[in-house]
Amino acid sequence: MGQPVFRIRKIDLRNSADVTVVNYLQKKILPEDRPYKPDHGHWWIAYAEDGKPVAFAGLVRSIRFSDAGYLCRAGVLDAFTGHGLQTKLIKARLAQAKKLGWNWVLTDTTDNPASANSLIKAGFRIYTPSEPWSFKHSIYWKYKIDQSGYKKRVKKKATAYA
Numbered sequence: 214m215g216q217p218v219f220r221i222r223k224i225d226l227r228n229s230a231d232v233t234v235v236n237y238l239q240k241k242i243l244p245e246d247r248p249y250k251p252d253h254g255h256w257w258i259a260y261a262e263d264g265k266p267v268a269f270a271g272l273v274r275s276i277r278f279s280d281a282g283y284l285c286r287a288g289v290l291d292a293f294t295g296h297g298l299q300t301k302l303i304k305a306r307l308a309q310a311k312k313l314g315w316n317w318v319l320t321d322t323t324d325n326p327a328s329a330n331s332l333i334k335a336g337f338r339i340y341t342p343s344e345p346w347s348f349k350h351s352i353y354w355k356y357k358i359d360q361s362g363y364k365k366r367v368k369k370k371a372t373a374y375a
């Protein structure tokens with residue numbers, strides 16, 4: 214049997230069916246956590262080959278820094294973990310942050326070695342925020358985005374519209 218293939222799709226928050234799926238996955242995967250409302254930012258759903266939604270992830274703008282994004286929530290259904298889905302969802306969010314021109318992506322983990330390992334693999338570094346926002350033993354992560362091509366891209370777009 215080959216490796217399972219997943220399809221990851223960025224959703225449109227105006228599509229209530231997609232929002233319902235994100236809410237359903239959050240409740241199923243993180244039943245103890247207060248659901249994060251997918252009413253702003255950027256969200257993705259991952260589907261198994263048979264079309265079943267199996268994972269989700271969200272990226273919002275940081276409330277502290279205008280040039281930073283925050284990986285706000287992600288989850289993979291138990292039966293589909295261990296296939297690199299979280300890693301793929303991190304990469305999708307880093308690509309989106311880069312497209313938006315943000316310089317940093319931040320997040321935190323608490324008692325979550327699997328997530329910590331995925332963040333390390335994606336290139337995140339541990340740091341100490343000046344005002345920690347989570348639990349005392351949470352780990353804070355940041356990723357510096359290479360935006361060297363961003364100004365050029367914006368200028369090219371502006372010229373195209375001129």
Ligand SMILES: CC(C)(COP(=O)(O)OP(=O)(O)OC[C@H]1O[C@@H](n2cnc3c(N)ncnc32)[C@H](O)[C@@H]1OP(=O)(O)O)[C@@H](O)C(=O)NCCC(=O)NCCS
Pocket residue numbers: 242243285286287288289290293294295296297298299300301325326327328330331334
């Ligand atoms: C954490 C979670 C997102 C991981 O999803 P996943 O698709 O299995 O993750 P990946 O396969 O991309 O990567 C997980 C990495 O952690 C490693 N890992 C898995 N379990 C681990 C554990 N208990 N301790 C240490 N590392 C672990 C894996 O080996 C993998 O690393 P590798 O690719 O180098 O082998 C998933 O288990 C989940 O949804 N958990 C509940 C919700 C949650 O914690 N969400 C994140 C916070 S909002």
